[in-house]
Amino acid sequence: MVYTRKSPALFIIGIILLIHGFLLAGGYLAGMVKYLGLARATGEMITLSYVFGAIGVVIGLWHWFGSHKEGSLDYYVSTVAGGAFILIIAMFVKWYLAPWVAVLSRAVGPIAGSAAKPTYLHTVLGLNYIVLGIVAGMITVNVFKIPDWAHNGVRLSRLGLKTGVILLGTLYSLGELARLGQLSVIMIGVFVLGSAWLVLLIGGWRKISNSMGGVLAAGVGVCGVSAAVAAAPVVKARSDEIAYTIGTILVFGVICMFIFPVIGHALDMSYVQFGAWAGTGILNSAQVAGAALAYQPTGALETLKVGEIFNITRVLFLPIIVMWLAIWYVRREAAAGGAKVEQVDTTRVIFEKFPVFVLGFILMFALASTGVFSKPMISHFRDWLTWLFAFGLTGLGMQITFAAMRQAGGEPLVIGSVVGVLKAVLSLIIVLLFVRETI
Amino acid sequence: MISARTILLASHGTAGARAAEKVALDICADGGRIHQLVVVPDLWKGMLGDDWLNNAAVHIRFGRYVENQLQREIAEHAAVVEAEATRRRLAYSCEIRLGKPAESLAAVAAAGGHDLIVVGSPRPKGAPGLRSRLATELLVRTLKVPLLVVPHPDR
Numbered sequence: 001m002v003y004t005r006k007s008p009a010l011f012i013i014g015i016i017l018l019i020h021g022f023l024l025a026g027g028y029l030a031g032m033v034k035y036l037g038l039a040r041a042t043g044e045m046i047t048l049s050y051v052f053g054a055i056g057v058v059i060g061l062w063h064w065f066g067s068h069k070e071g072s073l074d075y076y077v078s079t080v081a082g083g084a085f086i087l088i089i090a091m092f093v094k095w096y097l098a099p100w101v102a103v104l105s106r107a108v109g110p111i112a113g114s115a116a117k118p119t120y121l122h123t124v125l126g127l128n129y130i131v132l133g134i135v136a137g138m139i140t141v142n143v144f145k146i147p148d149w150a151h152n153g154v155r156l157s158r159l160g161l162k163t164g165v166i167l168l169g170t171l172y173s174l175g176e177l178a179r180l181g182q183l184s185v186i187m188i189g190v191f192v193l194g195s196a197w198l199v200l201l202i203g204g205w206r207k208i209s210n211s212m213g214g215v216l217a218a219g220v221g222v223c224g225v226s227a228a229v230a231a232a233p234v235v236k237a238r239s240d241e242i243a244y245t246i247g248t249i250l251v252f253g254v255i256c257m258f259i260f261p262v263i264g265h266a267l268d269m270s271y272v273q274f275g276a277w278a279g280t281g282i283l284n285s286a287q288v289a290g291a292a293l294a295y296q297p298t299g300a301l302e303t304l305k306v307g308e309i310f311n312i313t314r315v316l317f318l319p320i321i322v323m324w325l326a327i328w329y330v331r332r333e334a335a336a337g338g339a340k341v342e343q344v345d346t347t348r349v350i351f352e353k354f355p356v357f358v359l360g361f362i363l364m365f366a367l368a369s370t371g372v373f374s375k376p377m378i379s380h381f382r383d384w385l386t387w388l389f390a391f392g393l394t395g396l397g398m399q400i401t402f403a404a405m406r407q408a409g410g411e412p413l414v415i416g417s418v419v420g421v422l423k424a425v426l427s428l429i430i431v432l433l434f435v436r437e438t439i
Numbered sequence: 440m441i442s443a444r445t446i447l448l449a450s451h452g453t454a455g456a457r458a459a460e461k462v463a464l465d466i467c468a469d470g471g472r473i474h475q476l477v478v479v480p481d482l483w484k485g486m487l488g489d490d491w492l493n494n495a496a497v498h499i500r501f502g503r504y505v506e507n508q509l510q511r512e513i514a515e516h517a518a519v520v521e522a523e524a525t526r527r528r529l530a531y532s533c534e535i536r537l538g539k540p541a542e543s544l545a546a547v548a549a550a551g552g553h554d555l556i557v558v559g560s561p562r563p564k565g566a567p568g569l570r571s572r573l574a575t576e577l578l579v580r581t582l583k584v585p586l587l588v589v590p591h592p593d594r
Contacts, residue, residue, distance in 0.1 A: 230493055233501060237508075243486065246486055250489070352496050400485070401484075403570075407569055
């Protein structure tokens with residue numbers, strides 16, 4: 001199969017970016033730059049527009065006029081159009097939409113805080129480039145649809161997020177990682193096992209099938225859709241059980257991404273406390289990053305650092321939980337005298353589900369610990385990873401369809417809501433009581 | 440009493456669809472033919488959601504599993520309809536399409552060869568089942584053969 005579409009789309013995106021860079025560099029957009037308060041970002045805006053504009057034009061011409069043959073080169077080059085599609089939306093949101101929302105919000109006036117430290121509506125609601133990027137992605141896929149030429153590249157968003165997490169490894173000190181690691185293992189251990197167990201318990205009371213119990217326990221307990229996707233084939237879930245579970249988790253995740261920052265601001269939680277709460281209480285891992293960056297979009301990114309350690313801990317728990325659920329499922333089915341159930345290949349489960357990108361995170365952390373990266377380099381990494389998360393989360397927004405969310409229903413909605421809310425509330429109480437305000 | 444020789448039956452195993460199957464089998468003329476269309480809704484394309492933690496191997500395994508599972512469920516359901524059609528000496532065939540239910544049904548109907556199209560009606564609010572309803576307005580605008588909508592058994 002040839003993946004590259006003969007389309008002028010990427011070339012046009014490249015031209016738009018080059019014109020944008022030229023207009024900025026020539027001062028033609030000075031009025032807008034001043035109105036939106038973008039003076040400090042202008043250098044970055046010009047550089048990125050020129051760099052990605054040139055890439056878009058060159059590869060766009062190849063897409064448009066080149067002769068494409070089946071193979072790895074075609075597959076990888078075809079993704080550039082989708083990547084550029086995500087990028088131009090993320091750029092528009094970060095450079096124009098989010099600052100404009102902030103300007104409008106400031107014009108309304110402070111809604112809380114003091115005269116010295118006013119709090120505006122957009123801060124409380126977390127309406128920054130991350131949340132708006134996810135929303136823009138969701139609007140794109142659900143209202144306008146992803147164009148054919150961009151389909152293949154939209155999946156690059158996952159690569160963007162994983163690269164962001166790997167780069168995040170450079171921002172931790174050994175002490176931070178040790179303390180956060182201990183905290184996350186204890187909290188995730190208790191809440192993952194606790195919520196998975198509770199789902200199975202309530203599922204037993206409500207007499208749901210073992211397969212539904214298994215897939216729901218993984219989704220609600222570990223890391224949302226990722227866990228449901230990993231567990232469904234292992235516990236032999238029926239199609240409707242998968243759809244109900246994933247729909248429920250997506251709805252819950254999107255709601256949490258908006259509600260968590262509001263509650264965090266209302267309770268005046270510290271960045272560390274909020275990161276720990278989001279990392280434990282939000283079911284879906286993508287929305288953990290979204291909520292963390294919604295709470296603290298710039299600066300030292302402590303919330304993201306804490307939230308992602310919790311995310312990594314969750315994903316490290318994933319193979320163990322999937323294996324446990326697989327064994328649980330086989331035993332339950334055998335005890336019920338049902339059809340012969342295939343035994344679980346535990347080694348394959350562990351290897352297949354192991355998150356390889358975590359090794360990249362550890363490697364970058366180890367390299368940073370040796371002092372190989374200078375302070376300015378680490379500062380650049382911080383800037384890059386905010387872009388990688390903006391790119392990744394905007395692209396992930398493009399994969400959240402209303403059609404999938406509408407499937408939220410049945411027993412997974414009832415049980416998932418009860419356990420999800422309980423997990424969020426209990427983890428909030430634990431965080432407020434026991435987690436210190438700094439790392 | 441309505442009767443037709445070649446019936447296009449849109450059915451996917453829900454209570455409403457099963458009511459449509461019963462009516463289709465009842466009204467099909469002796470020696471007639473039932474062509475069952477099962478539409479796998481395109482909502483499945485979005486079922487990976489925003490998962491980013493898993494690697495490609497897990498995604499491929501999940502995709503294959505869902506595909507096989509849907510095929511198995513459809514085959515089990517189609518076997519029941521086929522058995523009943525055979526018992527009544529009716530010819531039976533089954534077709535699976537991925538897409539939007541109304542558009543897929545309209546496309547199969549446009550290919551011709553059917554006297555009547557039989558579908559179930561939307562299920563009552565709150566009834567369990569996937570949210571992928573047949574857009575009947577789109578369907579009736581395009582069809583050139585009569586459409587019979589069978590009431591849901593819970594109505």
